[in-house]
Amino acid sequence: MSLLDAAHQQLRGPIVLVWDNLNTHISAAMRQMIAARDWLHVIRLPAYAPDLNPTEQVWSHLKRSIGNLAVRGVDHLLAIIRNRLKRIQYRPDLLDSFLTHTGLTLKPNST
Template sequence: MAALPVAWAKRVARRLNAWICFADECGQTLRPVKAATWAPRGRTPVVSVTAAGGVRVSVAGMVCYRPGERSRLIYRTMLHRGRKGEQKGFREREFAGLLDATHQQLGAPIVLVWDGLSTHRSAKMRALIASRPWLRVYALPAYAPELNPVEKVWSAMKRGLGNLPARTAEALLEAVKNRLKRMQYRAHLIDGYFAGTGLSPPAPTRP
C-alpha cells in the first residue's frame, strides 16, 4: 500500500481504465446526534432516547467514480448488540468482502484510496490485497479526513439521524440503511462530495 498523493491514484486509474474508490468506516450508537428543531416558545425540546448498553451500528463504505459513469456509493453494515465476545468493528475479512462485492458490481479494476487504519495495514490485509490482481491501493496522508469524500457521506448520514429516538438496535440499523439508500439514488450528492475535497466529479457522457 503506497502512501502517495491522490493525484497518483487518479493517474493509475486512468491508465488501467479503473474506478477510483475512496473507503472509510464510521459508527452510530443509540445516542443520536443533536440537531436543531422546533418547540413552543419557552419550552426546551426533549428527545427521550435509549442510550444504555453497547449497541452500535458500524458501517464501511466506498464512494466510486470513473469518467463517463454515474458515481456510486457502496456500503456494508454490522450490528453490535453489546454482547460479550461479539466482534466490534470491521476486520480484514469484512473489508475484503466489501472490496469483492464492489469489484463485482463495477465490473472493472479498482484503485482504492483509504486511511492508515491498523486493519488496513496488517499483514493479513496486505495478503488479501496481493491476491486480487484487479486492485491497487494507496494511502491517504495522515490526519487528512478532508481529502476523503466518504467523510462527507458520514456527516450527511448523521445529520439525517439528528434527534432520532431509536429505541432498539434493529430500529437504529434500519434508520442508518434508510439514510444511506437515499444517497445511493442521488448521484449528484456523491459528485458534490468529490468536488468538496477538491476532486473533479465525473462528467457523464449522457444524461
C-alpha cells in the first residue's frame, strides 16, 4: 500500500486500481486499507477475465513485437523486453488503447 500512497502523493489525485483476485488483494486487511483511502477506487476483475485486464494487452503487444527475433541469450532478450516496454511507456495513445480494448474506464461510477 505504501507504493499507492506515494503515487497518490505525487499525482495529487484519485487512483483507479484494477485488481485480479489474488488472495492478498481480497484479504480482510486489504479491504480495510482500501476503505481507509477515499481517493482509491478499486475495480475487481472476475476470477478469470483476461479480456478485462489491460495488462494482458500489453503482454500481447510485446509478444507480437518480439515474435521473430533471434536473441543471443537471456540477457539479450531481457534488454530487448525492457526497451520495448520503455517504448510503450511513452505512447499514451497505445496505453489508452489497451484500456479501451477492455471496455473499462478510469472514471469510477458516480452512483
